[in-house]
Amino acid sequence: MTYNPQVNDYVIWERNGLLDQGWVYFVSEPIDNEKRIKNNWRPVARYVTIEVGVREKPKCQYDKNNPHKYVHILLCCYENQWKELKFVKKRKSQNDNSILLDSKEHVYYNEPKQNTHDGQ
Numbered sequence: 001m002t003y004n005p006q007v008n009d010y011v012i013w014e015r016n017g018l019l020d021q022g023w024v025y026f027v028s029e030p031i032d033n034e035k036r037i038k039n040n041w042r043p044v045a046r047y048v049t050i051e052v053g054v055r056e057k058p059k060c061q062y063d064k065n066n067p068h069k070y071v072h073i074l075l076c077c078y079e080n081q082w083k084e085l086k087f088v089k090k091r092k093s094q095n096d097n098s099i100l101l102d103s104k105e106h107v108y109y110n111e112p113k114q115n116t117h118d119g120q
Contacts (some may be wrong), residue, residue: 010086057069
């Protein structure tokens with residue numbers, strides 16, 4: 001089964017000895033590349049962005065009414081790399097970090113557990 005990332009999934013991305021983790025921030029829509037090629041357009045790959053960091057924006061006199069208060073540090077992960085993503089958990093929304101534990105893809109619920117209890 002292939003994992004299809006969704007917004008608000010927390011993932012670990014391990015590749016070539018690098019380890020990044022964060023929330024899936026954006027998932028691109030499926031694209032009809034056959035139609036693009038037929039029209040002599042370049043094919044486009046699907047991707048997700050993974051938020052690996054957030055920091056406050058610096059104060060600016062020209063930016064007083066800007067509702068965007070943070071700078072988001074994002075990594076781009078293309079569809080052919082999704083097999084390298086490991087699902088960890090899911091939150092309700094970008095504004096609510098409550099963890100949803102009923103997900104069937106949750107890494108801690110899907111892995112087989114070894115019973116280490118010796119009994120009495």
